[in-house]
Amino acid sequence: MGLRPNKQRAQMALILLYVILLLNIVIFLLKLSNSVLLELSYIGIYAPEIFHKLYYLNYQITYFIGYVYIAAVIISIITFIRWFRRAYFNLGVLTNECRYNDNWASNGWFVPFMNLYVPYQIMFELYEKTNNYLLEKYISLEAHETHEKRLNTNHIKWWWFLYIILFLFYSFQVFTLSVSREYGIEITGNTFYFLSRTGLLIILNIITISIIKNYLKTEILLSDITANNLST
Numbered sequence: 033m034g035l036r037p038n039k040q041r042a043q044m045a046l047i048l049l050y051v052i053l054l055l056n057i058v059i060f061l062l063k064l065s066n067s068v069l070l071e072l073s074y075i076g077i078y079a080p081e082i083f084h085k086l087y088y089l090n091y092q093i094t095y096f097i098g099y100v101y102i103a104a105v106i107i108s109i110i111t112f113i114r115w116f117r118r119a120y121f122n123l124g125v126l127t128n129e130c131r132y133n134d135n136w137a138s139n140g141w142f143v144p145f146m147n148l149y150v151p152y153q154i155m156f157e158l159y160e161k162t163n164n165y166l167l168e169k170y171i172s173l174e175a176h177e178t179h180e181k182r183l184n185t186n187h188i189k190w191w192w193f194l195y196i197i198l199f200l201f202y203s204f205q206v207f208t209l210s211v212s213r214e215y216g217i218e219i220t221g222n223t224f225y226f227l228s229r230t231g232l233l234i235i236l237n238i239i240t241i242s243i244i245k246n247y248l249k250t251e252i253l254l255s256d257i258t259a260n261n262l263s264t
Contacts, residue, residue, distance in 0.1 A: 039252070191243060
């Protein structure tokens, strides 16, 4: 069984992640500008009618972007998981010793409690075993230049750390919805909370893009090696 093509899936996942990154930056700036507008209105820099026009315009833009953002996130989740599963399937073809079946590269995100560690283990396994495979192949092929690790597993640790932090953020948000309804206390609508969460999403976006781009380069190497093996 040969490797299945994964370049197009990686590129689609990257495009959607770049779109979400841009949207997160725009949302962050809009929320920040709203906060600044409120502060300026308090000290009387803006006349009430001008403030209301600017604030309403900002709100309308944010409202529209929110719908686009939700659609982009849903599509991005699908494209990322499709890339992730194909990459793990190909690793199984190469090494024949993966910890999980490739189905878990998709199912692992949706099973309660297991979604807190299974995707991390699979991504870490992708990076570690691919590095080891390439190192062995370069040595066996007596390559003129030694193979240096192209995949840094520290990126995976930071990626998953941020994922867990954001998971806690959203869990806290769901929990406080009932509190705010019962006691009239708004916590997650706080500007600092919103900006902190969006800032973390931007960083997670950047790291995820880096992870896919790095692995895509490695997948090209894997394709070249397997093609050379077949030709010989």
